[in-house]
Amino acid sequence: MHHGIKKLLLLGAGHAHVHVLAQLAEHHPGDLDVTVLTPFAHQTYSGMTPGFVAGRYSEDDCRIALEPLVRAAGARWLQGRCSGIDAAGQTVQVSPVQGAPDMPATLGYDLLSIDTGAVLDRTRLEADMPGAATHALAIRPIEAFTTLWPQVMALAQRQPVSLAVVGAGAGGIELVFAAEQAIRLHGMPGARFTLVTGGPEVAANYTPGVQRRVLRQLKRRGITVLREACTGITEGEVHLGNGARLACDVPLLAIGTHAPAWLQGSGLALSDEGHVLVNACQQSTSHANVFAAGDVASRADLPHPKSGVYAVRAGPPLAHNLLAAHGAQPLQPHTPPKHTLNLLSCGTGHAIASYGPLHAEGGWAWKWKDRIDRGFVMRYQRT
Ligand SMILES: Cc1cc2nc3c(=O)[nH]c(=O)nc-3n(C[C@H](O)[C@H](O)[C@H](O)COP(=O)(O)OP(=O)(O)OC[C@H]3O[C@@H](n4cnc5c(N)ncnc54)[C@H](O)[C@@H]3O)c2cc1C
Numbered sequence: 001m002h003h004g005i006k007k008l009l010l011l012g013a014g015h016a017h018v019h020v021l022a023q024l025a026e027h028h029p030g031d032l033d034v035t036v037l038t039p040f041a042h043q044t045y046s047g048m049t050p051g052f053v054a055g056r057y058s059e060d061d062c063r064i065a066l067e068p069l070v071r072a073a074g075a076r077w078l079q080g081r082c083s084g085i086d087a088a089g090q091t092v093q094v095s096p097v098q099g100a101p102d103m104p105a106t107l108g109y110d111l112l113s114i115d116t117g118a119v120l121d122r123t124r125l126e127a128d129m130p131g132a133a134t135h136a137l138a139i140r141p142i143e144a145f146t147t148l149w150p151q152v153m154a155l156a157q158r159q160p161v162s163l164a165v166v167g168a169g170a171g172g173i174e175l176v177f178a179a180e181q182a183i184r185l186h187g188m189p190g191a192r193f194t195l196v197t198g199g200p201e202v203a204a205n206y207t208p209g210v211q212r213r214v215l216r217q218l219k220r221r222g223i224t225v226l227r228e229a230c231t232g233i234t235e236g237e238v239h240l241g242n243g244a245r246l247a248c249d250v251p252l253l254a255i256g257t258h259a260p261a262w263l264q265g266s267g268l269a270l271s272d273e274g275h276v277l278v279n280a281c282q283q284s285t286s287h288a289n290v291f292a293a294g295d296v297a298s299r300a301d302l303p304h305p306k307s308g309v310y311a312v313r314a315g316p317p318l319a320h321n322l323l324a325a326h327g328a329q330p331l332q333p334h335t336p337p338k339h340t341l342n343l344l345s346c347g348t349g350h351a352i353a354s355y356g357p358l359h360a361e362g363g364w365a366w367k368w369k370d371r372i373d374r375g376f377v378m379r380y381q382r383t
Contacts (some may be wrong), residue, residue: 005325005326007109008110008112010034011082012116012117013064015115015294017036017315018043018380019316020115021036021380022073022319022380023316023320023323024073024319029323029326035076035078036070036078039080040066040079041079042143044063045064045377047308050175050177051178051345053182054179054181055182061374061377065381068383072382078103079097079100081095084265091106093105094106094107110289111289113290113322115292119260120138121260123261129231130232132232132253139171140257153187156186160188160190161191162192162247163191163192164193164246165252166196168202168225169204170205170342170344171254172255173214176194176223176252177221178345180193181347192224193222194246195223195225197227199228199241202218206354221346221347257306258273259271259274260274260296269285271298277297278297278299278300280335281331281333288325291321293314304336313336314336318334320332339356341355343368350363351366353368
């Protein structure tokens with residue numbers, strides 16, 4: 001790459017980009033103009049969202065204030081959303097955010113980095129699960145979820161609610177435990193809780209040992225597990241694949257997410273699922289001046305699960321490689337870890353820890369998770 005790179009555009013302020021900003025605060029080349037395009041003034045840390053639902057954390061505990069971090073990095077924040085990329089023309093289309101100052105419709109770049117996370121595509125959701133987009137509360141976007149959660153608590157204080165979480169991956173499991181804890185402590189007695197797995201076993205991506213531990217904890221807390229697909233949602237009912245209907249006041253969606261539709265037509269090489277295809281340096285396999293990390297990206301050489309842990313690990317190599325690209329220096333490859341530490345919170349200060357084939361649980365695992373999560377948010381707080 002040549003040394004004519006003057007404009008770096010960061011899309012999104014996800015797990016990897018907060019690290020890029022922190023690195024720029026340490027070392028910001030004088031001739032590099034950095035802009036961050038992201039819709040919210042905060043980056044909400046998803047790992048702590050179940051703790052927020054459980055009532056353990058305030059909203060502020062779970063989020064990184066972006067303005068001070070962007071300022072420390074010597075960068076400029078534009079409050080808006082990317083709604084398209086023209087990789088050949090080196091421009092990004094911008095959608096305004098309600099209430100934000102006027103924004104140019106397109107932004108040019110010399111170097112682009114994408115860390116906008118995964119999305120729940122409402123059109124695809126509605127095709128798979130008619131009624132879900134209207135009647136269910138989805139965990140993504142997390143900012144909307146955390147704003148609406150207090151309304152669920154208010155309802156649970158007026159009547160014994162029936163709450164169902166659809167999706168039994170890590171997010172759904174943590175969410176149902178957290179909701180059960182909060183409503184049991186602060187809601188009307190008689191509430192009912194259900195986890196709808198979609199068909200597979202609970203915690204399908206985990207080892208059988210972890211699955212057994214999760215099932216034991218669900219049973220202990222009286223949470224019903226239905227190994228059925230959710231085929232639709234209407235007012236007060238979740239429709240199941242076996243034809244049954246589950247009476248439900250609060251359907252929560254924690255199902256798998258999608259790649260953003262706006263990547264289609266960008267000209268960037270994409271994976272079969274539509275994520276930005278990157279090489280070992282987190283660099284687009286089709287455009288050398290585009291980088292991507294986190295849930296929006298897929299490694300062409302070493303595909304790995306999409307999780308916050310991998311997004312965090314990609315932060316330091318991404319920061320290094322963006323600065324190297326600017327300085328026409330060699331890029332450094334990044335090897336994602338084969339196994340990562342997973343800490344599944346079960347509410348009530350208890351968590352299940354797993355690493356590869358190893359697993360254990362207890363209050364100590366929850367304290368460990370609490371320390372890691374709080375530490376991550378604190379690391380990027382600036383005043
Ligand atoms: C309830 C829950 C709990 C979870 N717990 C864990 C956990 O404990 N451990 C773990 O490893 N993973 C966990 N995950 C998964 C984790 O949330 C994701 O893998 C992680 O957030 C991905 O990080 P990211 O940097 O790709 O994107 P995000 O963290 O989603 O950040 C995306 C950023 O881009 C911005 N943005 C979005 N769209 C646009 C746009 N169009 N234009 C510009 N900016 C945009 C957003 O505002 C945000 O700043 C959990 C997920 C959920 C739902």
